[in-house]
Amino acid sequence: MSEKVAVFKYSEDLVTKEEDEIAVEEPLKMTVRYGDKERTIYIMRTPTHDTELAVGFLYTQGIVGKVDEIKRIDIKGQEITVWIDHPFTFEREALVNSSCGVCGNPTLLKVMTKKSQVKVKADVLMNLPNKMIKMQRIFRETGGLHGAGAFDVNGNPLLIEEDVGRHNAVDKVIGRLLLKGVDPSSLILQVSGRAGYEIAEKAAVAGFPVLSAVSAPTTSAVKMCELTGISLVGFVRGNRMNVYTHPERIVSDI
Incomplete structure (x- = not known):
């Protein structure tokens, strides 16, 4: 989602007043309820796919372990309420900034991925950023959004x-996969920008x-991926990339 705003553009000795597309960032008020207990947080995000964002966020934070634990979701404007079927604790600040991800999350060593036997060709990985950016409509309009995508091993x-927060984009991807009943254990998670701890944990x-x-x-992302069995690939640009963990999963013709 983007909006047009008036801007003054400076180019050498020329100043012009034009309209420019910028990415929308607004707070989503999310309330989680179980019985009489509730907890509310605010997530700064791009207002698209809020249901998927909420599901992905609750799942990656360990609040729910599967979609069936969510009994009901209501959305009204910039507010979303999620009812779950069990007691919960929220070890989070009340405001989740679009850049903070899961800073301070205590679940570092609580997650272990299955040792997937998936193999991925290096040239497939090198082509993913270009494929993803071609599908990022709002980024092409504004230049101001992060992207995340789920790809199969053939690319x-x-x-x-897309979202102003890279971790929000990842939560949206995970939420959509959960709601569709798709198992990510044979998929690639491609992200724009850097791969920090919060992205690796999710x-x-x-x-x-x-x-x-x-x-x-x-x-910390390297350590997380090493511990949890993830092949972490960085600096994927053009015809080059770096593999930081579990290189046995990456197939190369070199």
Whole structure:
């Protein structure tokens, strides 16, 4: 989602007033309820696929372990209420910034992916960023959104999501896969930008065997992927990339 705003553009000695498309960032008020107990947080996000965002967020935070634990979801404007079937704790701040991801989340060592036997060709991974950006409509309009996508091992896109927060885009992808009943254990998670701890943790919780990023990983992301069996690939640009963990899953003709 984008909006047009008036801007003054400077080019050498010329100043012009024009309209420009910018990415929308608005707060989503999410309330989680069980019986008489409720907890509300605010997530700064791009207002698309809020249901999928909520489901993916609750799943990657360990609040729910499967979609069946969610009994009901109501959306009204910028507010979403989710009823779940069991007691819960929220070890989070009240406001989740679009850049913060799961900073401070205590679940670092609580998730372990299955040791997937999936193999992926290196040239498939090198082509994913271009495939994803061609499907990022709002990014092409604004240049201001992160992207995340789920691809099969042949590089075919299953779905692409966009958001001002890279972790929100990932939660949307995971939420959509959960709601569709699709198992990520044979899929690739491709993300724009860097691969930080929060992205690696979400990939691990969901069960992705491969995490591919356009930019650099962080040390904590490398450690997370090593521990949880994920092949972490970074600096995927043009005809080059770096494989940081579990290289046995990446097939190369070199």
